[in-house]
Amino acid sequence: MKHFARWTLKLMAPAVSACLALLIAGSTAQTPPTMPLVDLSIGPTAVNPQAVNIALALSVEFPTVGSAYRSSNYNHATTYLGYFDPRGCYNYKDLTAGAPLAGDYFYRTGTVDASGYCDFGGSTGRFSGNALNYVTTSSIDVLRYALTGGHRLVDTASTTILARAYLYNGWDLHNSTYFPAKRIPQAMVGKVIPPLIANSDVIGGGCKDKVWFGTSTASVTCDTAGATSSGSLNPTGAVGTVTLTTTNVVTVPRGDPAPAGGVFQTTTWTLKTTGQTTSTVQPTAGPITFDDVPIAVPNGTTTSAPPAPITTATAFITTTYTLVAGTSTLTPPAPPAPRRHRLRANVPLSGTRYFTSIAPSLPYRTLQLTARPGNTNSVNVCRTGSDQDNPGDFKGPLDPSTNSPTDVAGGSCGGTGAYAGFPNRGRVRSGLPRNVYEKLQAVNTYGIYTAQNIYRAYTLQREYDLYDGFDNYVVSSTSVGTATATTTGVIYARVRVCDDSEKTTRSDLCERYPNGNYKPIGEIQRKATGVPGGLRVSA
Incomplete structure (x- = not known):
């Protein structure tokens, strides 16, 4: 090492440019204390007990x-x-x-x-x-x-x-x-x-x-x-000796001695018994939720989380229908409402309504053909006879707004339409007032119902879970092997x-x-x- 020191001094001896300063200082503070003048003749600075500064001007060139x-x-x-x-x-x-x-x-x-x-x-x-x-x-x-x-x-x-x-x-x-x-x-x-x-x-x-x-x-x-x-x-390629570390998690019952070399990590809990939670609240306005604060139980530091909400869909049983008193409709209710009819009703036929002098098969209704006001004969009808005093059988339309006989339009009698077999248009004078008939149809009438959902009722019963505790430790082992790489x-x-x-x-x-x-x-x-x-x- 002495030879090296001399070699280094020779390397630095020709220094002519100052690009590196080596400072031997008496303080390491950010603001060094004021240094007194040093008489370098008193001895080598390396053994001088007085703090000094030394600057070396070194030649560090290309x-x-x-x-x-x-x-x-x-x-x-x-x-x-x-x-x-x-x-x-x-x-x-x-x-x-x-x-x-x-x-x-x-x-x-x-x-x-x-x-x-x-x-x-x-x-x-x-x-x-x-x-x-x-x-x-x-x-x-x-x-x-x-x-x-x-x-x-x-x-x-x-x-x-x-x-x-x-x-x-x-x-x-x-x-x-x-x-x-x-x-x-x-x-x-x-x-x-x-x-x-x-x-x-x-x-x-x-x-x-x-x-x-x-x-x-x-x-x-x-x-x-x-x-x-x-x-x-x-x-x-490279070949080297590497140390492999294998880490395993070892679990022991809570409170048992730790495994050799094990470092404790955490304690986990395993469910011992399951609990149930119910409620008697009818879920009419949304789901039933359980937010009661659990209490501590023996052999465990936690309890089961609140159960999932009981929604109206979960609690639903069926839908019942209640008859609205005093109401009825001819329109059958859409499923799943009841379709039971209360009675049968006779109602006019759809389309143009007619009256005839011939009583039809049931059901029908009877009304009177009377003389026109200020006259001795009736409205115009389609007749089988040619004389108003001997009209024979006849047929005419009903005014839907007054529900009474009205004139048959000209040119409507006979033919193959509604007045087939009644060829003569004219009035009726004999036998007034007299009964005439309107053909009806029988239809069902239905009750009007209101729907009401039926739900299960629940009672809230807290049954807390019990847990077994286990301590988890990390155990590491090392092995030395040879590895290769490209x-x-x-x-x-x-x-x-x-x-x-x-x-x-x-x-x-x-x-x-x-x-x-x-x-x-x-x-x-x-x-x-x-x-x-x-x-x-x-x-």
Whole structure:
């Protein structure tokens, strides 16, 4: 680590432009207290007990985003510093359900063996952190590593994911000047990187926020690198160890001991007996509803809900009809009213009404044919005789408004109509007044009824339900298994750090925060922990 500190100071020594300020302050309040002048000759500021401010003017220019390691061949004897632990083994693509960034990052699976390799039996992580640092790290990543521990792409209470600097968009993969191709010798393939190909060197490189592996050093665009020999070796499948959690709900009688590992959720109640509810209210104005407040009962904390409303349709039994006294009608009532007639009545025939001198078959009515006022003869009729004194049989019409005989129209007698057989039109003088007859018809007369619905009567009787209680617990169990997935072949230069696999062993990067979480911090931050007020970094 001393060598790294010296390397960092050399990197920052030529600084000529001030774009980053590192402040070691004696107060973390929003308004810092007034600082006294400090005599820097009294000793190093890192051990000076008096609060001080330090500003570092750093040169962070275009080439600084370029590759930190520009040798064309990986040297296994060299320790390459960066966001990856050189002693760690890593796998790509976290298959854990709900993983951030869809799991598109490297995560640590173990530690290299005594030879610094990741090809030992059972290892699911075949990428050496040392080789990944060689291929992916840019110079500014080392600067960030020293200052703050790295660029945090994901920073939550439980997860920290560092991302390599985003390389200039105009640089293609294997940019010869700033981010050249990195060669992993054939002898190291399968040991520091997975066996992506047999009997061949592997060429690694970076562009934008991605990492590509292939067999060619040709410079190609970043977005199409996977379709060329410069980036065709990126795996298109992922294998990882995942933890599966199975959750079951266990129910025990209320008050019984909880199952092992169970977390109480709620108490449910199962109906023991059913109740009934009735009413004597006649539902004449709508449904009967039950809104009485239930009361508490033993062995239960609730009662049955009010029953469904009893509607008039539910309570209906039948309809009865009552005769309206003193009324009648010739029109039969429509069903379902009664059709029973009270008596038969004789009424005139429909249409033109006639009188005759010949008594018809029953029913008929008798009326008198009289002389006209101031005359000795009657109205004109159709006769069988030719003389008014000897008229023979005769027939004529009745005036519907006066209900009495009236003149027959001229030219109506005889023929085949109503006056067939009575050919002579004339008056009658003999035998006046005399009886004549009108043919009637017999019809039924009906009573007029009023309808009345009959309903069931109900009596309200409360019968409350009793319940058995059951306590519900959630019991979870975990199992570890191997999962596989198909990937797009795109690898991002990201790594999860300071997780359970390395939080206590990677002391050069991970520091325990007061809340118990481990987070990456920079070496300069670590060295400033003895300064009153700690360290503040602002850009």
